[in-house]
Amino acid sequence: MPIRSRAAPRAPRSFVAAAPPACTVSDRSRDLRRRAWRWHFVAALLVIPFVLWQSATGTLYLWSAHWVDQRHPDLRFVEPAPEMAPLDAQVAAARRFHPGRVVSGIVVSADPARSTQVVLGGDHGLPLAAFVDPHRGVLLGSLEGSAWPMGWSRSLHGGWPLGDPGSWLLEIGACWTIAMVLTGLYLWWPRDGRRWRALLPRLDSGGWVFWRDLHACVAVWFSLLIVLFLCTALPWTSFWGGHVLTSLQQALGQQAPRAAGFAPVFAGTGAKADDPLQRMLRQARARGMRGDLMFHMVDGPPGSAVSVRDLKARGGQRFLLLDRGDGRVLEEAGREQLPAIARAVALGVDIHEADYFGPFGPWINTGFALALVWLCATGAMAWWRRKPAGALGMPPAPRQAWPWGLRLGALILFVTLPLLAASALLLWLGERGWLHLAPGRRRAA
Structure with missing residues (x-):
């Protein structure tokens, strides 16, 4: 008959719960x-x-203008002449060869040897650029789709x-x-x-x-x-810029003037055929905007308007909002007049677009x-x-609660x-x- 070993006596049950192991600083x-x-x-x-x-x-967007200069000098450069064609006539020349396209922007160069660039809506949502001789008012040619990297690289960069x-x-x-x-x-x-x-x-x-x-x-x-x-x-984003930033500016009384047409304040709509653009150009030059000017077609009370921005100016930059019906100035603002948040956004735009540091920016x-x-x-x-080997290598989940x-x-x-x-x-x-x-x-x- 097998001999059964006697079980060892059990330790007396304690009524005090055992303390969990201490979590050290190292843990x-x-x-x-x-x-x-x-x-x-x-x-x-x-x-x-x-x-x-x-x-x-x-x-690609930073260097796209330089690429177009080298690839298409016949579109980007012109022979200077004593007289300038009215800006309205230049835009009309671009419209005649691209009927049905809406104008979203116009770039007027301060360099008399540069062409005027008219940006129109293109196929599949990509913009089209038409280049006009500012002295003779004739269309030099146009680029769209993959031929105009400035358009598609900026569009891809924005979503x-x-x-x-x-x-x-x-x-x-x-x-x-x-x-x-x-x-x-x-x-x-x-x-x-x-x-x-x-x-x-x-x-x-x-x-x-x-x-x-x-x-x-x-x-x-x-x-x-x-x-x-x-x-x-x-x-620049549609959610944070269009909702969070806008709400914060309104709550703090930091709204930017409507004339300051940097993103995301305005969206393009397309110009009418009777825009008094030449009058707007004269007003912008008379108010000290001497650099390359960007005419951006926008929606702004009391109706459609044009925002004018100097693309190269820093510090003392001025913004204009003009009525597209008669060309009168609706609002004028300088960088020094912007509230703190709007001034920070404007500075950020200059840094992000490589304009703040001049020729070293790109x-x-x-x-x-x-x-x-x-x-x-x-x-x-x-x-x-x-x-x-054979695993993604994702770190394991932490075991402790968030500090x-x-x-x-x-x-x-x-x-x-x-x-x-x-x-x-x-x-x-x-x-x-x-x-x-x-x-x-x-x-x-």
Whole structure:
């Protein structure tokens, strides 16, 4: 008969609940770093296509005028003459060869050797440019579609052909880029005593650390500039610029004058055949607008109007809003008369369009675009060298609750950027649904 061993006596049951293991500072720091890395990873998946797209289209737009100068000098340059044809006659010459097209803008050059550019509505939503000799009033030719990179690159940069949904997608990309910069700065912050040496990549490190440093150091160098460019782009978007910024200006009494025709104040409508454009041109020149003038056809009370802006002026720039019926001045504003928010938006427009730094502007903005492409490439390489074989390499979900400071920061960011909040909510719901439909994935997560 087998001998049964006597069970060991049980310890007396305690009436005091066992305390959970203490959460150390190291655990909290590790969990916060994991959370930042997870957000940085998700942001990169959303942002890299946006950054590459906007960098390419923006750089193409910056240099498109120079390309047209080299490719079509017969359209861009004319032989100066003592007399100038009336601006109305120049626009009429463009309309005769393009009947049925509405005029959205006119660029009058201060250089007598330059042609006048009349921008008309084109096929499939892309604009068409007609070039007119300002001295003889004859059409030199026109460019549309792929032949006019200034038109299609600007349209693509602004969300064409999707319209407002395209602008929303670009705004979401800009918002997540801000989140990626903030989380990236936290991940980069030196915790190993390197201090200022963390600004320099460790070129002898090898492996994924080599690519990580090439990515992180350049990102830190350009972090403030990245956020600045994103902030200058947001006023152009249909949601943040058309709703959030407008509501904020109204609440604070910071509305821009209607004459200040920078985005997103006005939308083009098309000019009538009897516009007294020559009278408007004379008034603009008489009020000190000596540079290249952009006549933008707009909707403005008490009816259709024309906004005139000096494309090259800075600091003392003036804006005019003129009636398209009789050419009288409806409103005049100078940069110094703009309220603080409107002045910041106008400054951002100049920086974003590479006008603020004069002839160096396109080179500065191009260098910035190349830095963004560099960040995408090195970040992708660092991920590829580090990720497990056969897996996406997404960081695991944090196990602890959000710290209150992080909650407050996220709340401020979500209130400031509503589309960031909406897209983050959609991602969270998608993840919850994905885990709910696959219990095995829930255990793995």
